[in-house]
Amino acid sequence: MQPLGGSWITHSQRRGLALIVLAMLAALSMAAAATAQAAPNVAVAWGANNEGQLGDGSTVGPEDCRGSSISEEHTACSTFPVAVSGLTGVTAIAGGGGTSTASGHSLALLENGTVAAWGENGGGQLGNGTTTSSDLPASVCAVGETAPCVNHLEGVKAISAAGGHSMALLASGAVVEWGEVSTGGESRVPVEVSGLSGVTAIAAGGEFSLAVVTGGKVMAWGNVGGGKLGDGTETGSTVPVPVCAVGASSGCLEDGPYLEGATAVAASAVHSLALLSNGTIAAWGRNFEGELGDGTETASDVPVAVSGLSGVTAISAGGRGGNGGQPFSLALVSNGTVEAWGTNEEGELGDGTFMGPETCSALKTGCAKVPTPVSGLSGVTAITAHGKHSLALLKGGSVMTWGGNEFGTLGIGTSNGPEVCFFGGSEGGCSTKPVAALTHGAMLGLGAGDADSYAFGPPPPPPTNLPELGRCRKLTTKTGAYGGTSNVCLRLSKTHTGYFEWMPGPGSNRTFKETLSSPKLETAGKKKFSCTLMFVKGEYTGAKTETVTSVVLEGCEEAFHHQNCSSGPSSGTNLESAPGTEFEGELGFIVGGEKPQVGWDLKPKSPASSFFSFTCGPTSTSSEVLTLEGSVIGRALPIDKMVSGFGLRYGQSGGVQLPERFEGGVKDTLLLKTALPGPPPSESSEQIGVKTEGSVEDGEELEIKAKV
Numbered sequence: 140m141q142p143l144g145g146s147w148i149t150h151s152q153r154r155g156l157a158l159i160v161l162a163m164l165a166a167l168s169m170a171a172a173a174t175a176q177a178a179p180n181v182a183v184a185w186g187a188n189n190e191g192q193l194g195d196g197s198t199v200g201p202e203d204c205r206g207s208s209i210s211e212e213h214t215a216c217s218t219f220p221v222a223v224s225g226l227t228g229v230t231a232i233a234g235g236g237g238t239s240t241a242s243g244h245s246l247a248l249l250e251n252g253t254v255a256a257w258g259e260n261g262g263g264q265l266g267n268g269t270t271t272s273s274d275l276p277a278s279v280c281a282v283g284e285t286a287p288c289v290n291h292l293e294g295v296k297a298i299s300a301a302g303g304h305s306m307a308l309l310a311s312g313a314v315v316e317w318g319e320v321s322t323g324g325e326s327r328v329p330v331e332v333s334g335l336s337g338v339t340a341i342a343a344g345g346e347f348s349l350a351v352v353t354g355g356k357v358m359a360w361g362n363v364g365g366g367k368l369g370d371g372t373e374t375g376s377t378v379p380v381p382v383c384a385v386g387a388s389s390g391c392l393e394d395g396p397y398l399e400g401a402t403a404v405a406a407s408a409v410h411s412l413a414l415l416s417n418g419t420i421a422a423w424g425r426n427f428e429g430e431l432g433d434g435t436e437t438a439s440d441v442p443v444a445v446s447g448l449s450g451v452t453a454i455s456a457g458g459r460g461g462n463g464g465q466p467f468s469l470a471l472v473s474n475g476t477v478e479a480w481g482t483n484e485e486g487e488l489g490d491g492t493f494m495g496p497e498t499c500s501a502l503k504t505g506c507a508k509v510p511t512p513v514s515g516l517s518g519v520t521a522i523t524a525h526g527k528h529s530l531a532l533l534k535g536g537s538v539m540t541w542g543g544n545e546f547g548t549l550g551i552g553t554s555n556g557p558e559v560c561f562f563g564g565s566e567g568g569c570s571t572k573p574v575a576a577l578t579h580g581a582m583l584g585l586g587a588g589d590a591d592s593y594a595f596g597p598p599p600p601p602p603t604n605l606p607e608l609g610r611c612r613k614l615t616t617k618t619g620a621y622g623g624t625s626n627v628c629l630r631l632s633k634t635h636t637g638y639f640e641w642m643p644g645p646g647s648n649r650t651f652k653e654t655l656s657s658p659k660l661e662t663a664g665k666k667k668f669s670c671t672l673m674f675v676k677g678e679y680t681g682a683k684t685e686t687v688t689s690v691v692l693e694g695c696e697e698a699f700h701h702q703n704c705s706s707g708p709s710s711g712t713n714l715e716s717a718p719g720t721e722f723e724g725e726l727g728f729i730v731g732g733e734k735p736q737v738g739w740d741l742k743p744k745s746p747a748s749s750f751f752s753f754t755c756g757p758t759s760t761s762s763e764v765l766t767l768e769g770s771v772i773g774r775a776l777p778i779d780k781m782v783s784g785f786g787l788r789y790g791q792s793g794g795v796q797l798p799e800r801f802e803g804g805v806k807d808t809l810l811l812k813t814a815l816p817g818p819p820p821s822e823s824s825e826q827i828g829v830k831t832e833g834s835v836e837d838g839e840e841l842e843i844k845a846k847v
Contacts (some may be wrong), residue, residue, distance in 0.1 A: 142291075144332065150228060150507075151612040152671075152702065154702055157378060159540050161416075166609060170231065172359060179227040179228035179229070179250065180225045180227070180228060180229045180230065180250075180583060180584075180595045180596055180597060181226060181227055181229065181330075181596070181597070181598045182194075182221070182222070182223040182229045182232055182247060182343055182593060182594070182595040183220035183221060183222055183223065183418075183545055183593070183595070184217075184220065184221060184223050184245070184593050184596055185216075185217050185218060185219055185220045185221065185548070185550045185576075185591070185592050186216060186217065186542065186546050186547050186548040186550075186588070186591030186592050186593075187204070187214050187215070187216045187241040187242070187243070187546040187548075187590035187591055188214075188215045188216055188217060188274075189214045189215050189216075189241055189242060190237065190242040190243065190244070190258050190259035190272050190274075191257060191258050191259075191273060191275070192234070192242070192243050192244060192257065192258035192588060192590075192591050193217060193221055193223070193272025193274075193591070194223035194224055194226070194245060194258070194274065194275060194276050195221045195223065195255040195274070196224050196274050196275050197215075197225050197274055198215055198274050202215070202216050202217055202218055202547065202554070203215065203216065203663055204216035204218070204545060204546045204547050204554035205827075209398060209814070212724040213813070214241040214546060214590075216241075216546045216554065216590075217547060217553055218547030218549075218550065218551065218552050218553055219547075219550060219552055220550060220576075220594070223245075223247070223257075223276060223593075224275055225275065225276055226247055226249075226255060226276055227249075228250035228251060229247050229248070229249060229428065229584075229595040230248050230249065230250050230584070230595075231247070231248040231297065231298055231584060231586070231595075232245065232246065232247045232248070232584065232585070232586035232593045232594075232595055233245070233246045233247075233298050233299055233300045233316075233586050233588075234246075234300060234525055234586050234587050234588020234589070234591050234592075234593060234806065235264060235300035235301050235303065235304065235305065235343070235375060235588055235589070236302040236345070236408070236459065236525075236526070236588065236589040237258075237259045237302075237303070237588075237589060237590075237698065238301070241546055241589075241590045242258075242259045242590075243258055243259055243588040243589045243590060243591060244257065244258030244259045244260065244264045244265060244300065244305070245257055245258050245300070245586070245588060245591070245593065246279075246298045246299075246300050246305055247276065247298075247595075248295055248297070248298045248307075251293075252294045252295050252296075252310070253278055253279070253291055253292060253293055253295065254266070254278070254279040254292050254295050254298060254307055255276035255277065255278055255279070256272075256273075256277060256305065257273050257274065257275055257276045257277065258272065258273070258314045258588075259272050259303070260272045260764030261317050262275060262303035262318045262319040262475070263317060263319075263325050263326055263327035263328075264300070264303045264304060264319065264569075265277065265279070265305075265318075265412050266279035266280055266292070266305060266317040266318070266327070266328055266329055267279065267286065267288065267327070267328075268280050268284060268285055268286025268287065268327050268328050269286050269290050269327060269781050270327065271297075274326075274702070278292075279289040279291060279292045279305075279307075279317070279325075279328075279329065280292065280328040280329065281293070281328070281329070282315060282328065282329045282330060282331055282844070284328050285328070286327070287504060287830060288328070291357050292307065292311040292315070292329055294309050294311065295307045295308065295309060295310075295722070296308045296310050297340065297341055299341050299342050299343040300343055300588075301343040301344055301345055301406065301407075301408065302319060302345045302346065302408065303318045303319040304316065304318045304319050304320065304321065304343050304344075304346070304348070304514035305317050305318050305343070306341055306343050306348055307329065307341075308338055308339075308340070308341045308350075308392065310585070312335075312336050312337045312338050312339075312353075313331055313332075313336065313338065314331070314332045314335050314338050314341060314348075314350055315329035315330060315331050315332065315336065316329065316330060316332055316348065316366040317329045317330065317758075321344075321346065321347050321348040321360050321361035321362065321377075322360065322361075322377045322378070323362045323364075323377050323743075325530075332348075332350075332360070332379065333378065334378055334379050334589065335350055335352070335358060335379055335547070336352070337352045337353035338350045338351065338352055338397055338583060339351050339352065339353060339402075339701040340401075340403050340404055340541075341404070342403075342404040342405050343406065343557055344361065344363075344406030344407065344408060345360060345363070345407065345408025345409065346361050346362055346363040346368065346375075346404070346409070347360060347361025347362075347363045347367055347368060347375070347405075348360055348361055348406075349382075349404040349406055349411060349413075350379065350404070351401045351402065351403065351404055351413075354399065355398075355399045355400040355401045355415075355416060356381055356382075356397055356398065356401070356412050357369070357381070357382040357397075357398045357401045357404060358379035358380065358381055358382070359376075359379065359380060359381075359382050359411070360375075360376050360377065360378055360379040360380065361375055361376070361377075362375045362377060363375045365409070365424070365425060365438070365440075365613050366423065366424060366425075366426075366438060366439060366440025366441075367409065367410070367411065367423075367424045367425070368380060368382070368440075369382035369383055369398070369403070369423035369424070369440065369441060369442055369601070369658075370382060370383060370391070370440070370441075371383050371387065371388070371389040371391045371392055371409060371440055371441050372389065372391055372392060372440060373430060373440060375446050377769065379827075380392060380442075381395070381397040381398070382397065382398045382411075382413070382423070382442060382834035383395070383397060383398060383442060384394070384396035384397055384398050384399070384441075384442065385398065385421050385441075385442045385443060385444050386441070386442075386443070386444075386560075387441045387442075388441070389440065389441070391441065393460070393519065398413060398421060398442055400415045400416040400417065401414065401415055401421075402414050402415065402416055403415075403453065403454060404454075405454045405455050405456040405468075406456055407430070407456040407457060407458035407466045407467075408458055408459065408466070409424055409425035409430070409458065409466050410422060410423065410424030410425050410430045410431060410456060410458075410466055411423055411424050411456070412454045412455075412456055412468055412765055413442065413454075414451055414452075414453070414454045415440060416449050417449075418448075418449050418450045418452070418473070419444060419445070419448060419449060419451065420432070420444075420445040420448055420451055420470060421443065421444060421463040422442060422443055422444075422445050422447070422455060423439050423440065423441060423442045423443065424438065424439070424440075424471065425438050426438045426439065426468065426505060427499060428465070428466060428467070428481050428482040428499045428506045429465055429480055429481050429482070429499050429506040429507055429509075430456075430466040430480065430481035430482070431443055431445070431468075431469055431498070432445035432446055432448075432468055432480040432481070432508070432509055432510055433445060433508070433509075434446050434509050435508060436499050436508065445468075445470075445480075445509075445510065446509040446510065447509060447510060448470055448472070448478060448510050450472050450473040450474070451470045451471065451472055451473075452812045452818055453470070453521065453522055453832065454468070454469065454470050454471070454473065455468070455522050455523050455524040455541075456468050456469075456524060456530070457469070457481075457487060457524030457525050457526065457527070457528070457529065457587075458481075458482070458525075458526070459526055460529075465481075465482040465484055465485070465487065465527055466479065466481050466482060467479060467481030467482050467483070467487040467488065467524065468480050468481050468524075469522050469523075469524050469529055470510060470522075471514075471519055471521070473523045474517075474518050475516075475517050475518045475534075475738075476512060476513070476516055476517060476519065477489070477512070477513040477516050477519055477522055477531055478510035478511065478512055478513065479507070479510065479511055479512075479513050479529070480506075480507045480508065480509060480510045480511060481506060481507065482499075482504060482505070482506050482752045483495065483504075483505040483507060484504050484505060484560065484571055485505055485527045485528075485560040485567065485569040486541055486542050486543070486558070486560055486569045486571030486572070486658075487524075487527060487528070487529065487541075487542045487543070487775050488507055488511055488571075489513035489514055489541040489542070489571065489572055489573055490507075490511050490512065490513065490514050490571070490572075490633075491514050491571050491572050492505065492571055493505055493558075493560040493561070493569065493571050494756060495507075496511060497805050513529075513531075513541070513573060514572045514573065515572060515573060516573055517537065518533050518534040518535075519531045519532065519533060519539075520532050520533065520552050521532055521584060521585055522585070522743050523585045523586060523587045524542075524587060525587035525589055526542075526543065526548065526587065526588065526589040526590055526591075527542050527543030527548075528540060528541065528542035528543050528548045528549060528587065528592070529541055529542050529587070530576070530585045530587055530592055530594075531573065531585075532582060532583075532584070532585050532594075535581070536581035536582040536596060537575065537576075537582070538550070538575075538576040538582055538585065538594055539573040539574065539576065540570070540573065540574060540576045540592065541570050541571065541572060541573045541574065542569060542570065543560070543567060543569050544556070544567070544568040544569050544570060545590075546569040546591075547569055547590050548587075548590055548591060549570055549574060549592075550576035550592055551570075551574055551575070551576060553568065553569045554568050556568050556569075556570070557570055557574065558571055558806065570844065576592070576594075581596050581597055582594045582595065582596040582711075583595060583596040583597075586607045595817050604683075605728075605844060606643065606726050606727065606728060606737045606843050606844060606845055607643045607644075607682040607683055607725060607726065607843070607844050608643075608645060608679060608681075608682050608683065608685075609641055609642050609643040609644055609645075609682060609843075609844055610641070610644075610645070610646055610831055611639040611640070611641055611642070612639060612640055612641075612642055612643050612843070613638070613639050614638045614639060614640060616638065617638050619630070623801060631797055633663035641844055643682040644679075644681060644682040645679035645681075647680075649678040649679045649680070650677070650678045651676070651677055651678065651679070651685075652674075652675070652676050653673075653674065653675040653676075653829040654672065654673075654674060655672065655673035655674070655675065656671075656672060656673075656831065657669070657670070657671065657672075658670045658672075658692055658802075658829060658830065658831035659830045659831070660767075660811070660827055660828070660829050661827065661828055661830070662811050662825045662826065662827045662828075663825045663826045663827070666697075666699075666811070666825075666827075667697070667698035667699065668695060668696070668697055668698060668704060668755075669695070669696060669698050669715070670692040670693060670694050670695040670696075671693055671694030671695075672692070672693045672694065673690075673691065673692045673693070673831055674690075674691045674693070674801070675687060675690055675691075676688050677722075677724070679691075682726075682770040683725060683726040683727075684723070684724060684725055684726070685723075685724040685739070686721050686722070686723060686724070686744070687719055687721065687722040687724060687741065687779050687811065688722075689716060690715070690716040690722070690750060690751065691713055691714070691715045692713060692714040692715075693712070693713050694712050694713075695712050695713065695714050695753075696712065696755070697755040697756070701755070702755045702756035703755065703756070704753050704754065704755040704765075705754065705758075706751050706752060706753040708758070714753045716748070716750060716751050717749060717751070720743065720744075720747045721740050721743075721744040721747070721766050722742065722743055722744055722747075722750070723741070723742055723743075723744045724739045724740065725739065725740045726738075726739055726843070727739075727740060727801040727802060729772065737843055738772050738773050738801070739772070739773055740770055740771070740772045740801060740807060741770060741771050741772075741773075742769070742770030742771075742807075743768075748768060749766045749767055749768045750767040750768070751766075751767055752764055752765065752766040752767075753765050753766075762816075763813050763814065763815050764813070764814045765811055765812070765813055765814075766811070766812045766814070767809070767810070767811055767812075767827070768809075768810045768811075768812055769807065769808045769809045769810045770807040770808065770826075771807050771809045771829065772801065772810065774805040802837045808826060809826065809827050809828070809829070810824045810825065810826060810827065811824065811825060811826075811827040812824040
């Protein structure tokens, strides 16, 4: 075990190998299906969290991300799924935009027909009678209520959100809105949209709304011009008006013809889509970046036919809500593939590029003016898009994502990649092809906001006793669980074959010693410290536990001023844990990924509360004292195959430690506390990350069993 580390660490052959028994996915799917019948659906969220839009009771992390624009501030975020607190029975989820590129709000429809909302609330978009943002889900009020609401909205069949605007379709066929409502003004509680009945589907746009009524006619309303209502005019309407038929001329408002046969609608801030019963799509609104999909860049205030598509079963429209930037469209085809068109500045098309296949002249950016296949996707059952990213749900419940990733919206454990796309003279993390999100298991539905992603499904099965540390014992019979040439327990050499059984826990030689090179520490505020070597001693105390008895970092300095750092007058330039201080390590599964990830959680053992304290520069009574506190989780690698090596990796992004959570909720937060002598004394703290690499020598051939 390595208490504070980064990168890869290769152990000697004396320590042995990291054994991972590959997951039996079929068994997990059966367990998840059984869970789905036994427990109501829960929700998870990832992405930006500065307004509490993750719904986990926090607005401060666990990570720190930044948008693609150089001017954008660092934003609290999570690059992996966190549980939305207190939600059960989720049947649909939706996200809206916000007043900034990293803010927004979220809605969840529950199986009892009520709606919960959380996140930004400056325009009353949470519908709880206030304009106070919330980092926890709260029930949406009933029509006509005032805070504190006694009655709450009921009988809801569908929800939608965009910008600071929320809406719901009721079982009666009526539609209600709240927040910055399309009829004009703001409302802190739902209000019914007049003149609508028999509604079967809804969609919220930036400053307008759409509804499909019985018979497939589409109605639109909103305080917005530019032909976004599709009624043949360039003006807005505070009452619902019918959308014109495909190809109708201006002036259809009174006499038609009107669009008919619609089964679903979708909208961004600047354009709209309607799915027709024959499997084709109509589109209208702005078209600077090919978002209408008709092969042109010409805006249209009446619907046009999206080129070359048939057999479409679902649609979605993406783009930034606040300024209407980067609009694009998605279509799910009956064969399980996905088509995309519109902007492609940050890989929104998922075709493997961010520059094409075309360039739209209006904004001189990469785009597609007609539908283009999203690369490598098949077996898709649901899609959603918002902001600059998209999500696809696959058969079996796994989630794929692509597009912009500046706020961790792809759910892949980082906001810096896997690629870098250039936008507006700056750059940001993105993926131009679908990647597997950290959400895994039997997910049933998706949602997306401007800078957030959501999924819901049955809760994960309860954690098992695994992972465990143990040894392999060679058997003289052929009854061992591991044997042959490909399924060996330890692969120390080509001749190391036979039959083995796995035994939990360490053997008689439980101690270990590590020598690590070039440890580096960096805080979220960019304080940096570097050392030359790190030494760790400890012992394994069980199948899931260890105790570290000594941590020493040698040759340490504060990087900016090149000042020597020391934990005491006699320690030279070393940072040392106090004599007698011990640290507890626990083995567990790290949240996220298609494959299991295993790591160690290390923290000071009571009564100790820190790893060590130190000062940098000349020692005096006025020197600030720095103390490293909290805990750290690091990955044991590799964990997906048996190879000759054992590794631990600790990563950090912007000074924030990664990964952050174990299954079951254990979370690490490594802090650097700064104390300035008084009077009055002052203290501050910020998150810090640590990187190092090295090797370990001990007398055990140990391995980790992660799945059975």
